[in-house]
Amino acid sequence: MAALNEEQNMLKDAATSWVRGRAPVTELRKLRDSGSTLGYDPALYAEMAEMGWTGIIIPEEYDGVGFGYRGLGVILEELGKTLTASPLISSSLASVCALTLGGSSLQKETWLPKISDGSVIATVAVDESHRHAPLKTALSATPTGNSWTLNGIKMPVPEGMGANFLIVSARTSGKPGDRDGITLFLVKATTDGLTRTPMHQIDSRYPAKFIFDQVSVEGDAILGDVDEGADLLEQILDRACAGTAAEMLGTASQALETTLEYLKIREQFGQIIGSFQALQHRAVAMFGEIELTRTAVEAALDALDDNSDDIPQLVSLAKIMACETLKLVSNEMVQMHGGIGMTDEHDAGLYLKRARVVAASYGNAAYHRERYAQINGF
Amino acid sequence: MSEEQDQNYPEIREAVQRLCADFPGPYWQKHDRDRSYPIEFVNALTEAGFLSVLIPEEYGGSGLGLRAASAILEEIHRAGCNGGACHAQMYTMGTLLRHGSKEQKERYLPKITTGEIRLQAFGVTEPTSGTDTSRISTFARREGDNYIVKGQKIWISRAEHSDLMVLLVRTTKRQDVKKPTDGMSVLLVDMNDAIGNGLTIQPIRTMLNHATTELFFDDLKVPVENLIGTEGNGFRYIIDGMNAERTLIAAECIGDGRFFVDRATKYASERSVFGQPIAKNQGIQFPIARAYIQISAAAEMVNKAARLFDEDQKMGSEANMAKMLASEASWFAADMCLQTHGGFGFAEEYDIERKFRETRLYQVAPISTNLILSHVATHVLGMPKSF
Numbered sequence: 001m002a003a004l005n006e007e008q009n010m011l012k013d014a015a016t017s018w019v020r021g022r023a024p025v026t027e028l029r030k031l032r033d034s035g036s037t038l039g040y041d042p043a044l045y046a047e048m049a050e051m052g053w054t055g056i057i058i059p060e061e062y063d064g065v066g067f068g069y070r071g072l073g074v075i076l077e078e079l080g081k082t083l084t085a086s087p088l089i090s091s092s093l094a095s096v097c098a099l100t101l102g103g104s105s106l107q108k109e110t111w112l113p114k115i116s117d118g119s120v121i122a123t124v125a126v127d128e129s130h131r132h133a134p135l136k137t138a139l140s141a142t143p144t145g146n147s148w149t150l151n152g153i154k155m156p157v158p159e160g161m162g163a164n165f166l167i168v169s170a171r172t173s174g175k176p177g178d179r180d181g182i183t184l185f186l187v188k189a190t191t192d193g194l195t196r197t198p199m200h201q202i203d204s205r206y207p208a209k210f211i212f213d214q215v216s217v218e219g220d221a222i223l224g225d226v227d228e229g230a231d232l233l234e235q236i237l238d239r240a241c242a243g244t245a246a247e248m249l250g251t252a253s254q255a256l257e258t259t260l261e262y263l264k265i266r267e268q269f270g271q272i273i274g275s276f277q278a279l280q281h282r283a284v285a286m287f288g289e290i291e292l293t294r295t296a297v298e299a300a301l302d303a304l305d306d307n308s309d310d311i312p313q314l315v316s317l318a319k320i321m322a323c324e325t326l327k328l329v330s331n332e333m334v335q336m337h338g339g340i341g342m343t344d345e346h347d348a349g350l351y352l353k354r355a356r357v358v359a360a361s362y363g364n365a366a367y368h369r370e371r372y373a374q375i376n377g378f
Numbered sequence: 379m380s381e382e383q384d385q386n387y388p389e390i391r392e393a394v395q396r397l398c399a400d401f402p403g404p405y406w407q408k409h410d411r412d413r414s415y416p417i418e419f420v421n422a423l424t425e426a427g428f429l430s431v432l433i434p435e436e437y438g439g440s441g442l443g444l445r446a447a448s449a450i451l452e453e454i455h456r457a458g459c460n461g462g463a464c465h466a467q468m469y470t471m472g473t474l475l476r477h478g479s480k481e482q483k484e485r486y487l488p489k490i491t492t493g494e495i496r497l498q499a500f501g502v503t504e505p506t507s508g509t510d511t512s513r514i515s516t517f518a519r520r521e522g523d524n525y526i527v528k529g530q531k532i533w534i535s536r537a538e539h540s541d542l543m544v545l546l547v548r549t550t551k552r553q554d555v556k557k558p559t560d561g562m563s564v565l566l567v568d569m570n571d572a573i574g575n576g577l578t579i580q581p582i583r584t585m586l587n588h589a590t591t592e593l594f595f596d597d598l599k600v601p602v603e604n605l606i607g608t609e610g611n612g613f614r615y616i617i618d619g620m621n622a623e624r625t626l627i628a629a630e631c632i633g634d635g636r637f638f639v640d641r642a643t644k645y646a647s648e649r650s651v652f653g654q655p656i657a658k659n660q661g662i663q664f665p666i667a668r669a670y671i672q673i674s675a676a677a678e679m680v681n682k683a684a685r686l687f688d689e690d691q692k693m694g695s696e697a698n699m700a701k702m703l704a705s706e707a708s709w710f711a712a713d714m715c716l717q718t719h720g721g722f723g724f725a726e727e728y729d730i731e732r733k734f735r736e737t738r739l740y741q742v743a744p745i746s747t748n749l750i751l752s753h754v755a756t757h758v759l760g761m762p763k764s765f
Contacts, residue, residue: 277660
């Protein structure tokens, strides 16, 4: 692991102890069994906000702490370890970036302090089907005087059930698939004509399906420039993706950790199963993959903090690695636990289910491979 | 080992094993070092009649079929030998047998049976066409009683060790036919006449001892009587030969895989490190077991493909699948065996590194893995062609 600075170390210590004390995997079970369709526990999120995590990448002038992407990555990794559900990525990472990179002074002043103190939750609504394809945006926005009318569907929208406002990608010209003609809008969740329904997911989250039926917004709802939102959108998604990869890294390392603990106590044929080479070697192989993924995730987060020009490549690389590694480790977690790993009582199944969902979040490995190949001119 | 119980042709297998015992590791090591043709081995196989099992009895062969041929090649490879020098003598004649005239068959097949004539070169691939066979450009223009051939072929194995070659040429240009596969024809080229009279052979050195070459045709005359079947239908004539070839190559991979498993099992059981045979380690014995399992599964598919061929049923997909499974299983086994032997695996005298190089070929030749996946995707599963 590359060295952390003093602030990042502090964040890591705080996150480690908070996650262990306040958000163990049992919290996810409680959330699942509660019947709530919010998809996260607001009380836990309020605690995160109190600790300042919701404002990690928000500049100080907007009441954040400005600790950067690496700092947020440290926290997301810890949250990933216990599968903690929260709007931290969609609100405090993706939406914050949308505002800091593309927002007007007024938009920033209005929303950033509220996201920072946790009183407002935002999310970025891009996908319109189960396939992540940002440029395929079809939801239409047509101008009428000084306002715009939005019609279409957004789904699945992460943490959409708790969001107070959405950053929506809409098509203002051209056809789905075109790079030109995408515009981003800020839309309050309570706007007339906008309805949302929860989508039940295997990882106990509830993304929302939003239907836009003649939703009218004023011209000042536009984020960035009309028809030229694709670049901004990609920058937002890159940041969300890097954070997601950091969370996946945490999930994978805990899945291995839990498995290793089991290998050291479970006995078969009179010996601890961890003494079998066949299992030892596979555990070592997983460790190797996790370390490699860590390097890729750190490189992506550092590139974001340095604003270097290879951000897209490094982010896609990190997401690919995180997807492959977490898939491997979550599969092996079940396999190495044997029968007990198949039960609901054991956490292995929760890791497996979360691994599958988060792999598809902000583009799966296949999407990012294709993107990586295109960026590099393969 | 248990697979012996259900192996077919036990007598043939035993006879091949006895023959191969006369060609131990040092024999192959020497030819490998010199990149020379293992003529003694080829002659022994010919004399024993092993290369004519696919030729019907009326032409002097034993007419046993593809399962027998597979058993022969599998045993050759299992013994550490390599059939690559002559396996094409078995099946290249298939094009002649199935599509040649009575006169052509009577003239050539009996001599192919005895080995007097070697027909083990199959001229299809060209530098610019690769597997996209309809794009070949070697052209045969009719002039009186002759075809005049101009063009180039590559990866033509055993061209220097063949008396006859089955050559695929265009007799009508691709742009002038309805279907891209129309307009190709098959010629039987008499190599002894051709060399120096319009045909130049250039050997290509490779990472294994495999006599492959590049051919240059500069107005080579081939008598019209050497045309197989009718002009323009040649593509169809070579296709069924390819299915036999793929199945037999797959059988060689099975043999290679068994060679690697045999050697690894023996070495791991005898070699002692940290006071115990290394085979006692799961890290050693499990990969050997996995290789054995993969080879056993692939062998079933090879068997199925050969049986369907012998029963005259459609088997193109099975031949392809058998080749892919067998070549991947043998490659896994090769890698496993080299790893099991540690440093010794790299020593020539163990034959592991040689077989390792040899078996790697079969994921590429005679058809690459990707093309097999594409075949199955489009022709078996009905998905759109990807290229």
